[in-house]
Amino acid sequence: MDKRIDFDTAAMFASDYSRTSKPVIETDGLTKQFGTVAALDDVDICIREGEFVAIMGPSGSGKTTLLNILSCLDTPSAGTYRLDGLDVSTLTEPERAVIRREKIGLVFQQFHLIPYLTALENVMLAQHYHSVADADEAMEILQSVGLSARASHLPSQLSGGEQQRVCIARALVNEPAIILADEPTGNLDEENEKLIIELLQRLHEDGRTIALVTHNPEMGALADRTIRLRHGKLDG
Amino acid sequence: MYLRMIRQSFFEGRKRKALAAITVALAAALITTLLNLSVDVGDKMAKEMKAYGSNIRVVPKSENIPLKIGGVDFNPLKGRDYLDEAELTKIKDIFWSNNIVGLAPFLDVPVEIAGKDAGRVSLIGTYFRKSMPLPSDEEYRTGVRITHPYWQVTGAWPDDESASEVLIGRSLARRLGVAAGDTIGVTRPTEGSGGSAEASYRITGILATGEAEDNAIVAPLGAVQALAGLQGKVQSVSVSALTIPENELSRKAIRDQDSLSTSEYDVWYCSAFVSSIAHQIEEAVINASARPVWQVAAGEGVVIGKLQVLMLVVTLAAFASAAMGVSSLMNTAVMERAREIGLMKALGAAEWQIHLLFLTEAVIIGVVGGILGFLAGSGLSQAVGWAVFGSSLAFHWIAVPVVIAVSVATALAGSILPARSITRLMPVEVLYGR
Numbered sequence: 001m002d003k004r005i006d007f008d009t010a011a012m013f014a015s016d017y018s019r020t021s022k023p024v025i026e027t028d029g030l031t032k033q034f035g036t037v038a039a040l041d042d043v044d045i046c047i048r049e050g051e052f053v054a055i056m057g058p059s060g061s062g063k064t065t066l067l068n069i070l071s072c073l074d075t076p077s078a079g080t081y082r083l084d085g086l087d088v089s090t091l092t093e094p095e096r097a098v099i100r101r102e103k104i105g106l107v108f109q110q111f112h113l114i115p116y117l118t119a120l121e122n123v124m125l126a127q128h129y130h131s132v133a134d135a136d137e138a139m140e141i142l143q144s145v146g147l148s149a150r151a152s153h154l155p156s157q158l159s160g161g162e163q164q165r166v167c168i169a170r171a172l173v174n175e176p177a178i179i180l181a182d183e184p185t186g187n188l189d190e191e192n193e194k195l196i197i198e199l200l201q202r203l204h205e206d207g208r209t210i211a212l213v214t215h216n217p218e219m220g221a222l223a224d225r226t227i228r229l230r231h232g233k234l235d236g
Numbered sequence: 237m238y239l240r241m242i243r244q245s246f247f248e249g250r251k252r253k254a255l256a257a258i259t260v261a262l263a264a265a266l267i268t269t270l271l272n273l274s275v276d277v278g279d280k281m282a283k284e285m286k287a288y289g290s291n292i293r294v295v296p297k298s299e300n301i302p303l304k305i306g307g308v309d310f311n312p313l314k315g316r317d318y319l320d321e322a323e324l325t326k327i328k329d330i331f332w333s334n335n336i337v338g339l340a341p342f343l344d345v346p347v348e349i350a351g352k353d354a355g356r357v358s359l360i361g362t363y364f365r366k367s368m369p370l371p372s373d374e375e376y377r378t379g380v381r382i383t384h385p386y387w388q389v390t391g392a393w394p395d396d397e398s399a400s401e402v403l404i405g406r407s408l409a410r411r412l413g414v415a416a417g418d419t420i421g422v423t424r425p426t427e428g429s430g431g432s433a434e435a436s437y438r439i440t441g442i443l444a445t446g447e448a449e450d451n452a453i454v455a456p457l458g459a460v461q462a463l464a465g466l467q468g469k470v471q472s473v474s475v476s477a478l479t480i481p482e483n484e485l486s487r488k489a490i491r492d493q494d495s496l497s498t499s500e501y502d503v504w505y506c507s508a509f510v511s512s513i514a515h516q517i518e519e520a521v522i523n524a525s526a527r528p529v530w531q532v533a534a535g536e537g538v539v540i541g542k543l544q545v546l547m548l549v550v551t552l553a554a555f556a557s558a559a560m561g562v563s564s565l566m567n568t569a570v571m572e573r574a575r576e577i578g579l580m581k582a583l584g585a586a587e588w589q590i591h592l593l594f595l596t597e598a599v600i601i602g603v604v605g606g607i608l609g610f611l612a613g614s615g616l617s618q619a620v621g622w623a624v625f626g627s628s629l630a631f632h633w634i635a636v637p638v639v640i641a642v643s644v645a646t647a648l649a650g651s652i653l654p655a656r657s658i659t660r661l662m663p664v665e666v667l668y669g670r
Contacts, residue, residue, distance in 0.1 A: 064668065073582060073664040093662075094587065101584020112579045112667060116244045124237055129585045133237035170583075 021049040022085075024178050024209050025070060029079035030089075032065050032232075039065040041232040042079070047178070052204040053211045054223035062232040063213045064182060070211065071106055071180045072096040084177045101130045105171030107181035107212075111163040113155040119166045120151040123173050130174040141169045145199060161192025168199060172208075179203065181212035185219065197222065238589075242596055249569055253597070256565040256647070257605040263558030264609020264643045265616055268635055270547045270554075272617035276629045292475040292514050294319065294327070294526045318469035321457070323521045327475060328370050330516040335478040335508050338382030341470035343460050347453070350421030350434065352412055358452035359422060361460025361470075366396035380454075383476045384445070391416035391441025399459045400436065403443040405450040416441050422453065424463055435463050475517065475526070479510040481541045486511050555646055562650025566598065570654045570661070577658055578666030591655050598647040606643030610636060 025047040032040040040062045047053050055063050068074040069081060072088055075096075081089040088099055100106070113122045123141055124133040142151050145165040155163055164184060171179050184200065185193040197219055204210055204222075212219070220226050228235040296317035319341075327339055343361040348354070363379030370376050379396065380387055394401030404414060414420060416439050424433045437459075443449055461467050482490075486509040489496055493515075496504060504512050514526040570577065580590050614631070621629035 068664050068668065071582075073662075073667070097581060097584045097586060099584075100582060106582055108667065110667075112575065112582075114241075114576055114579065116248050117241065121237075121240060121244065125241075125580075126583050128237035129580070129583050129589065 021051075023048050023082070024051075024084055025211065026082040027070075027076075027079060028081075030066070030069065030076050030081060031078040032062070032069060032074070033077040038232050040069070040076070043229075043232075043234055045227055045234070047209065047211055049177075049209050050204075050207050051209055051211075051225065052200075052223045054220040054226045055211060055213045055229065056215070056220050056226050057229035057235065060231075061229040061235075063229055065232075066229065067180055067182050067211070067213045070178075071104055072099045101126075101174065103177040105174065105176035105179040107164070107167050107171050107179060107184045109183040109186040111155070111160075111167045111187075113163055113166055113170075115155055118152050118154055119147060119158065119162075119169075122155070122166055123170045126170045126173050138169075138173060141173045142166070144172075145169045159192065160188050161195050164188060164192070164196055165199065168196070168203075172203070178209045178211060181210065183213055183215065185214070185216055238592070241593060242600075245593075245597075246600075249572060252565050252569055252572075253601060256562050256601045256650075257608065259558050259561035259565070260602055260605025260643050260647055261609035261612065263554045263646055264606045264639050265613035266554040266609075267551050267642055268610050268613025268639050269617040269620060270551050271635045271638060272614070272629045272632060273620065274544055274547045275632050275635075276621070291479065291510055291529050292477055292517065292526055293529055294473040294475060294517055294521065294524050295471070297523050297525045316471075317523070318466065318471060319473065319521065319524060321461075321468045321470050323524070324470070324473060325368060325370055326520040327473070327517055328368070328376060330513070330520050331506070332477070332508050332513050332516060335513065337476040337478060338378045339473055339475045340378065340380045340383040341457055341473045343457060343464065343466060343469065343471050344452075345424060345460055345464045345466075347422040347424050347463075349412060350423055350436075352420075354408070354412060356425070357408060358448070359424075359460055359463070360449065360452050360454045361457040362454060363457055364393050364396050366457075380474075383474050386445065387449070388444040389441040390444070391439075394440045394454075394456055396456045397458070398456055399462060400438055401440045402437040402453050402455040402459075403441050404439050405452050405454070406442050406444045407450040408452065409439075409442050414439060420453075422463070433463050433465070435459070475513075477510065477513045478508065479513060480508050481538070482509055482511070489515075555642065555649075558646045559649040562598070562601070562647050563653050566594070566651050566654035567657060569597075570594070570657045574661060574666040577661055578663040581661070581663040582667060587659055590658055594655065594658065595648065595651055598651040599644055602644035602647030603640060605647065606640035609643060610639045613639070 023046050025045065027043055027045050030040055030043040030045075031038060043062075043066060055066060057063050065074070069076050070083075072083070072091070073096075075091075076089050079089065080087055083099060084103055086099070088096065091099065113119075114125060117125060120135065120138055120142060123138040124135060127133045127138060139148065139151060142148050145168055147162060147165050147169065150158060150162055155166070158166065164187075168179075168184070171181075181200070185196050188196060193216070200210060200212070200219075201222055212223075214220055296319055298317045321341060324339060324341060327333075328336055330336070340362050345359045345361070346356045347359040348356055365377050365379045365381045368376050368378055381393065389403060390406075391403075394403060402420075404412075404420070409415065412420070418439050419436055420439065421434060421436045437453070437455060443454055457470065461469060485496075485500060485504050486507070488500070489504045489509070490511050493501075505515070506512075510528040514528050517526040518524055577590055617629050621627060
């Protein structure tokens with residue numbers, strides 16, 4: 001039997017808990033220009049500890065651009081971005097790499113698992129870059145996403161849903177300040193989509209801070225709050 | 237985890253890695269061959285160059301100025317200074333004795349041909365291929381057949397132990413109208429009241445050298461000594477020695493030996509320069525003056541030096557082309573694994589951690605390629621040795637680490653540009669295809 005994330009803490013999260021907890025993400029006038037096109041235009045958002053926020057909007061609205069900047073994979077052209085109290089908007093790439101491994105857990109639509117490493121080793125890779133790879137700890141995380149039996153399988157031997165769960169386990173293993181997910185169910189069938197939604201819900205209930213980009217209204221409905229973007233600006 | 241990744245990714249892109257290893261192996265094979273050749277080429281080439289004659293001439297310290305007319309030495313034999321034949325074994329007992337390929341003593345006596353009006357001709361006594369006793373008791377056969385390989389004989393070589401077999405120079409044979417198998421009588425003219433001596437010889441072959449010997453009779457040394465009454469004496473000795481090209485130190489030693497410091501002297505003495513070998517012969521043989529034959533010695537040095545430079549250039553070219561091949565393959569690897577690299581960066585990997593992964597792969601490719609190349613190159617160098625020099629090349633253990641180190645360096649050099657690609661690669665571009 002897999003060790004599951006503790007659900008008992010779910011009750012402590014009321015709809016207004018986020019107003020009292022500390023901000024994990026704060027942006028002020030966040031702008032991203034690609035040539036003459038403003039992919040993001042003066043975006044101010046705040047995501048607090050324990051919050052589950054869905055970033056939604058039509059294609060080309062700047063959702064992924066925003067997520068990339070929040071993930072410290074990209075830098076804003078203007079404005080400030082504070083992550084866990086630290087201004088990260090002007091950091092160099094090596095400095096942002098440190099922030100990524102210390103503070104952020106990334107979940108990708110394409111999973112991005114290393115094809116020659118097993119599920120367990122893919123999780124351990126994140127530990128390796130963070131500090132020290134610990135197989136026992138990585139196994140516990142895999143158990144928590146219900147994949148202990150598939151630990152020694154290569155990504156090619158896993159279903160899409162299982163691969164996404166490995167990706168989520170990898171994002172969780174270093175206890176990041178925030179989990180940032182880009183269309184986590186975008187490549188999955190309905191059954192697996194359901195599994196991932198349940199998993200994210202459990203993580204939220206467990207107190208994790210989650211921000212995700214999605215087109216999926218069902219997933220958007222699960223979030224505490226939805227940030228809507230249109231033409232690079234906050235919509236409403 | 238790092239080792240686990242290296243192990244797990246070992247068979248990823250194995251065709252590309254095999255190609256890279258083969259590229260390195262080809263260069264390593266060439267480098268091994270050239271390295272083996274360059275270590276041996278000095279000795280091999282020096283042996284080949286021995287075809288052009290001996291490179292050291294040993295004479296008595298007070299050798300008279302030659303009074304030669306038409307190739308015949310008219311200096312009176314009496315009162316001349318000679319070397320003792322018994323001293324010759326000492327030449328094979330010097331520090332560089334193994335480099336002494338051969339030696340041939342000479343005793344030149346003017347004679348007249350009985351019954352022919354040919355004037356005075358030289359009767360030269362020497363070793364053809366004579367067994368010489370060495371202090372080490374080993375069998376050592378030496379003589380002009382080793383030191384003067386360009387001497388051409390039509391007929392048979394005389395037996396060194398014979399007192400009546402001789403070679404006759406081709407010009408003299410033509411002049412006298414004699415051929416192999418004929419017998420000629422010689423008379424040694426009297427000097428003062430010494431009386432004359434006569435001898436009769438059977439011609440075993442006609443000698444062609446292109447030099448003074450074409451007008452002379454060449455006989456076993458013992459026979460000439462007996463005729464001249466100079467038992468155990470020789471006038472000069474030609475020595476063929478394997479030498480290394482002269483350098484600044486040896487030139488300094490030649491200019492003024494006393495100007496060398498103690499350490500310089502030791503280095504010079506323990507190097508196989510023609511000058512240091514000549515010096516050691518002078519030390520060993522009583523009353524001897526040993527002089528390098530500079531035309532031969534310098535020619536050897538120049539040719540061998542140029543060959544070694546040529547091989548160095550070819551080696552560098554092989555190194556550069558292999559590095560370029562590896563660079564191209566590694567660049568492909570970086571492109572193929574761009575997403576993987578982007579993911580590692582997204583997970584917070586430091587640049588050096590990703591570089592280390594690729595450089596370790598390059599080192600493995602270098603080691604594998606180096607070992608394969610060394611094995612192939614060893615075979616190739618033996619083939620070249622047999623094809624060019626007609627003998628195998630010695631196996632040099634030093635070539636193993638050198639070739640592997642060079643192969644690893646080649647693979648690493650080829651990874652420099654791909655490593656820059658890794659640095660430039662932005663995770664957001666490869667993960668999101670932006």
